[in-house]
Amino acid sequence: MNQQEGYADDIVKGFVIWSMVWGLVAVLVGVFISFQIAFPQLNFPPYLTYGRLRPIHTNAGIFGWGIGSFMAFFIYITQRLTRTSLWSPGLAKAQLWLFNVVIALAAVTLAMGMNRSKEYAELEWPVASLVVVLWVIFAVNIVMTIVKRREEQMYISLWYILATLVGVAVLYLVNNASIPVSLTKSYSAYAGANDANVQWWYGHNAVAMVLTTPPLAIFYYFLPKATGVPIYSHRMGVIAFWSLIFMYLWTGAHHLLWAPVPDWVQTLAMAFSVMLIAPSWAAVFNGYFSMNGQWHQMRENYLVKFLIFGITFYGLQTLQGPSQSIRTFSAFIHFTDWVPGHVHMGTLGWVSLVLFAAIYYTIPRLYHTEIYSVGLANVHFWLVLTGQLIFSITMWIAGVQQAAMLNATNPDGSLHYSFIETMVELYPYWHMRALGGVIYLAGLLVFLYNIYQTIAGAKTQAVAQRA
């Protein structure tokens, strides 16, 4: 199992490859549902309707592509930052199997309509229980590796990794509490406004503990590796770390502004969301200042381009998010297409760009070769960037337009537009969004081809050397 360097890296390869498979599934389904919104004839009941496919898209994206590659890079990074090999490679192998079984089960059960309906916690209790087992296996392996480390001080990435491990565990267990009725059906253990408050405490901290802390761990590790220059300030990273994990947990109710949950919970969420700008931007500055004297690498080093654009989108995301948390602005854009615009700047712009860089960095090293084509990597970059910008920008415009129409009144005080009148105006934007999705998909295919050729090339090289 151990490679010549002594790190357990075969398992990293497995996780990277499978996460790419699930990433492709997520994007394919995403493009398909964007077409369903624009062309409703593309709904094929009962299994292939928008209502059943959307959760498959989000679950494949967040759990398959996101968590899958986080598992890969947590294992990769932790071994290196602790200068020791993985505590149990065998356990990690079992983890990869279980991971794939869980994601496949999730896709099948969701298509069949077994769905708890709570966003990002849709999986029915038997599948959710497997997720818990999976996470425990993973967490134990990482924590034990850190415990037996041969490097005394922990680099900031390890802090984020540890926080992710506990954070996800607490969130997932609480929000998945259910009253089972049968193997395929359960009810949430909480009712009404309580259920909503628990759900969005979970929902927003899925953003924190899945879409923020793991990519930050990966960013803090791979930026110095890619540029060859240490991160600007480790201590700033430390301050930002504690502030970030403290503040995030207060902000869930910014998803429930104007909803019937207590006002003070909403107000706290609003205040803490705005304060979150500080630790978020500390990471952004840390990235930018590390580039001091290195900006020429933006042109010369494609990895740096992915990483710096990624952290830039993170910066924009953490300015846009807090503004959405202000009651008056939320009143306007909440429930509109503005929000998917926000979501995809985060997932496509921030999370995925950082993951692409990490995969480009590690795959050639794991296979002892060079990347197949830097040119294709650049094509990949511009395609995914274009696709994502088209997506987000059209959705922001669509959201603002619909919000303005929904709020328009006649001189006598009655509303000027019915709901459907505001909705039919969105079709042109939905066509644009679908186009953005197709461009993004093309970029992703270029990426997968590049990685495939890199690995295939490495294998023929190895065979040639042996002969």
Next chain:
Amino acid sequence: MIEKKPIIFLLLATATILVGTIITMVLPFRWINDPKLAIASVKPYTPLQLEGRDIYIREGCNNCHTQTVRPLLSDTERYGEYSKSGEFVYDQPFLWGSRRNGPDLARIGGKYPDAWHVKHMKDPRAMVPRSNMPSYDFLNRPLDTSLSEKKMKALKFPYTPADIQALQGKSEMDAIIAYMQKVGNDIPWRKTGKTEVLGELKNPFQDNMSVLPEGQKLYAEHCAQCHGIELKGEVGPDLRDMDQPDSKVFATIYSGIAAGGMPAFGDTLGKERTWKVVTYLKSVHKH
């Protein structure tokens, strides 16, 4: 030196995330769903309604529809009385949603007659030509009732053997419509919120032929789905050769006939456009 002691570090990190968790997530359990906020008229779901709710969840209707009306003009004027936490005490899970691809459904109960829903679920585009809601024709299949009683028990909802008996022969469509008709209808908001027509009711457009095209367009958009594009009647009655005075027709459209399933259009159309529709209606005859 916590940066050197991973276990202590883990405990500290856990404690850090628990502060906000306890204050904003655990503590509110003390205030939310407080008996003082309970609304006596809010009733648990019947077995049929609960099955309908489970179908709503299974089909992921909540991915396109919200179920919470915010206390904002554009919400309350469009959908009705704003939502109160006491209305949701029997909702496990809550279904407030996060995206309004379609309209909010928090006040859908009683808005349309059952026949409207049947037609709409079967083929939304037959009612609203540019809707992107999937068609749910396949729900016309027998309802699986094998878990119904267990579900009522799991949620501790009261039921009688007759309620369970009544599920016999029901389709999934019956169930989801029963659920739709219950949503948001447990507080008497329609009666209290009903728009009063005040002042003198005189048609400002009487015999004004120039408003007919607009009146016809408004009719096609808002009324044709129930009264038919040629006014011959479908879910609602035939509207040709109306012999009622303009003021009476105006009142019917503006305030609706709640008991008969005719929605109120005062909020959507306003006075001026309502008068235009009235003028159009009165201009259509059977030949």
Next chain:
Amino acid sequence: MDSASIYYLGVTLILFLAFAAIVARTYSKRHRDKGEEPKFRMMDDDKPKKDDHPEN
């Protein structure tokens, strides 16, 4: 001011002091070099270390 606001103010103050303490500690002269050390050490991690115990 009622007792509740005094209580809230107190909690806010304690939180702020905790934050100030973390900043002061992290940026104190004594911790400066230690605090920045990991970022240099992480640049060289190609192979696991041979010895079984963390140094010092």
